[in-house]
Amino acid sequence: MLQRFQNISFLDIALWALAAIIITVVIWGTIATIIDNPYNPQFWAETIVFGISQGSLYALIAIGYTLVYGVLFMINFAHGEFFMTGIITATIFLAQPMKETGFLDNYPIISLLAIAAVSILVSMAIALLTERVAYRPLRKAPRLVPLITAIGASFFWQYFFRGLYGSEVKPFPPFEILKGKFTIAGVPILKTHAVVIVSAVIMLIGLYLFVMKTKVGKSIRAVAENKDVAALMGINVDRAITITFAMGSAMAGIAGVLYALVFRQTHFFMGFIPGIKAFTAAVLGGIGSVPGAALGGFLLGMFESIGPALFLEGLGIPAPHQLKDVIAFTMLVLVLILRPQGILGERLAEEKA
Amino acid sequence: MAMLEVNDIHTYYGNIHALQGVSLEVEEGEIVTLIGANGAGKTTTLRTISKLLTPRQGNILFEGEDIAQYAPHEMVFKGVAMVPEGRGVFARLTVAENLDMGAFSRDDTKGIKQDLERVFTLFPRLKERRSQVAGTLSGGEQQMLATGRALMAHPRLMLMDEPSMGLAPILVEDTFKTIKAINEEGTTILLVEQNATMAFSVADRGYVLQTGEIVLDDTAENLKANEMVQKAYLGIE
Ligand SMILES: Nc1ncnc2c1ncn2[C@@H]1O[C@H](COP(=O)(O)OP(=O)(O)OP(=O)(O)O)[C@@H](O)[C@H]1O
Ligand SMILES: [Mg+2]
Numbered sequence: 001m002l003q004r005f006q007n008i009s010f011l012d013i014a015l016w017a018l019a020a021i022i023i024t025v026v027i028w029g030t031i032a033t034i035i036d037n038p039y040n041p042q043f044w045a046e047t048i049v050f051g052i053s054q055g056s057l058y059a060l061i062a063i064g065y066t067l068v069y070g071v072l073f074m075i076n077f078a079h080g081e082f083f084m085t086g087i088i089t090a091t092i093f094l095a096q097p098m099k100e101t102g103f104l105d106n107y108p109i110i111s112l113l114a115i116a117a118v119s120i121l122v123s124m125a126i127a128l129l130t131e132r133v134a135y136r137p138l139r140k141a142p143r144l145v146p147l148i149t150a151i152g153a154s155f156f157w158q159y160f161f162r163g164l165y166g167s168e169v170k171p172f173p174p175f176e177i178l179k180g181k182f183t184i185a186g187v188p189i190l191k192t193h194a195v196v197i198v199s200a201v202i203m204l205i206g207l208y209l210f211v212m213k214t215k216v217g218k219s220i221r222a223v224a225e226n227k228d229v230a231a232l233m234g235i236n237v238d239r240a241i242t243i244t245f246a247m248g249s250a251m252a253g254i255a256g257v258l259y260a261l262v263f264r265q266t267h268f269f270m271g272f273i274p275g276i277k278a279f280t281a282a283v284l285g286g287i288g289s290v291p292g293a294a295l296g297g298f299l300l301g302m303f304e305s306i307g308p309a310l311f312l313e314g315l316g317i318p319a320p321h322q323l324k325d326v327i328a329f330t331m332l333v334l335v336l337i338l339r340p341q342g343i344l345g346e347r348l349a350e351e352k353a
Numbered sequence: 354m355a356m357l358e359v360n361d362i363h364t365y366y367g368n369i370h371a372l373q374g375v376s377l378e379v380e381e382g383e384i385v386t387l388i389g390a391n392g393a394g395k396t397t398t399l400r401t402i403s404k405l406l407t408p409r410q411g412n413i414l415f416e417g418e419d420i421a422q423y424a425p426h427e428m429v430f431k432g433v434a435m436v437p438e439g440r441g442v443f444a445r446l447t448v449a450e451n452l453d454m455g456a457f458s459r460d461d462t463k464g465i466k467q468d469l470e471r472v473f474t475l476f477p478r479l480k481e482r483r484s485q486v487a488g489t490l491s492g493g494e495q496q497m498l499a500t501g502r503a504l505m506a507h508p509r510l511m512l513m514d515e516p517s518m519g520l521a522p523i524l525v526e527d528t529f530k531t532i533k534a535i536n537e538e539g540t541t542i543l544l545v546e547q548n549a550t551m552a553f554s555v556a557d558r559g560y561v562l563q564t565g566e567i568v569l570d571d572t573a574e575n576l577k578a579n580e581m582v583q584k585a586y587l588g589i590e
Contacts, residue, residue: 215453215457218446218450218454219454221446222443222454229437230454231424232403232429232434232435232437233426233454233455233502234426234429234430235426236426237426
């Protein structure tokens with residue numbers, strides 16, 4: 001009995017106290033908001049749809065962090081840049097000229113598919129180039145080295161693309177067919193959000209099936225567990241890692257298109273915040289786990305969206321919506337205190353080091 | 354021409370000179386055992402043969418061909434499979450998925466199916482557990498899986514690194530019976546063991562490795578009778 005208590009440090013107690021305070025504030029705020037009842041059900045429904053839509057983007061990007069971490073135990077900080085490079089290129093070379101010539105409005109589906117294809121291909125090309133040139137030579141180096149290199153790669157691509165395309169915001173043209181909303185069970189849903197959510201869910205399921213069911217997917221999981229033994233099976237480890245980067249960056253390329261549909265602009269710096277948020281989502285869900293990244297993404301999007309109104313409004317905090325980032329990172333702190341391996345993660349991270 | 358010829362290889366870990374001129378031969382159809390104390394370099398020898406390590410000096414011929422040009426994953430295509438030290442099953446993959454990975458180098462669906470049948474006949478336990486995650490198998494079952502997985506590559510030469518390690522005596526006996534059976538079905542085996550008694554009971558010939566050097570090389574019969582071997586590896590005073 002005493003033994004047990006001796007293993008608990010002051011730091012643990014302080015962290016648990018912090019967790020307890022956060023939970024108390026959240027419950028207190030929620031109750032206060034419910035009593036106050038400042039919003040109608042319609043508002044909540046719309047907020048939830050927005051949260052799911054935002055969460056789909058985080059989930060798609062988070063997959064890339066989790067896949068790469070799974071095979072290399074490395075946090076690929078340049079992943080947010082893979083997301084940016086694809087869509088910014090597709091915006092400049094496809095979306096904007098297509099809008100000007102009228103092609104985009106005449107053939108919206110073809111245009112959208114073409115934009116998606118270019119965005120995916122560019123994101124993939126940048127990711128594979130980065131892996132080959134910056135990460136592969138460092139595969140046997142101590143873990144801190146590729147981490148720093150990834151941060152360097154992130155800056156490199158940001159400023160490379162700023163130099164290439166300029167630093168101003170590039171508007172992404174609106175699609176006429178995606179204007180307006182439709183109503184499901186009394187809840188109005190923007191068509192754009194519907195497209196974002198449905199595409200993301202299809203991609204996530206497709207990726208999950210690929211990783212779980214196909215021979216290549218299984219070989220990636222084998223490489224994630226033990227590279228030497230995987231090689232003994234005849235698996236080309238370098239190729240498996242390349243495929244992993246390709247899949248993660250393809251998801252980021254699609255996320256870029258969906259982001260542009262919602263926010264209607266692209267920018268050389270656009271990868272930074274979504275990248276950090278998606279990384280948070282991956283840690284939240286349990287880094288290394290594909291379902292974890294998806295779950296983490298959706299949860300983060302939801303909490304960011306409903307959190308300010310639900311937790312903070314009732315406490316009388318002014319302009320709570322500006323605090324959505326605080327909510328996202330508070331949520332991360334809470335999960336890391338209560339469940340360090342993340343929601344669906346396994347307690348393996350330390351052994352593997 | 355021997356199936357496998359290892360000629361005077363020197364393998365290093367950084368500055369550590371782990372293999373200091375190891376030479377050995379394995380003829381087609383044989384079981385050859387390599388015994389030695391902890392740290393003698395047995396695992397290093399097998400890892401060098403499977404190309405996970407590259408020797409600084411010396412060469413290795415498999416079926417007459419120098420393997421220096423091949424990457425580790427290409428050795429399986431050449432016909433060499435390994436049951437690694439500590440089994441190395443993919444803990445988060447199911448038994449069936451582990452066996453799938455064993456056949457990764459092949460695309461002859463029919464042959465793969467036949468080998469799967471063969472593995473399930475050899476190890477009925479694996480068939481019962483095929484959808485179970487490998488990390489939850491017992492040590493004995495993991496050994497069966499590691500062996501079955503290597504068989505799924507349909508190798509001509511199988512390298513086995515201490516298959517009896519950590520198993521209960523009754524399972525050790527089963528393991529060696531299986532090794533004999535696999536060999537009788539036509540697979541050549543290079544067997545690393547610390548359990549010299551059992552190794553000599555199945556092997557045709559053996560090598561004794563001491564701190565990175567081969568110190569003895571003879572038939573299993575003669576090694577069993579050798580005074581030095583009896584003292585150091587068979588526990589006979
Ligand atoms: N990754 C490594 N880095 C440095 N030295 C190593 C490494 N692996 C093995 N060695 C050293 O090389 C020598 C041979 O090791 P090896 O694993 O081949 O021995 P072994 O005969 O298989 O022993 P055991 O019976 O304990 O498995 C040992 O001295 C060991 O300390
Ligand atoms: Mg060993």
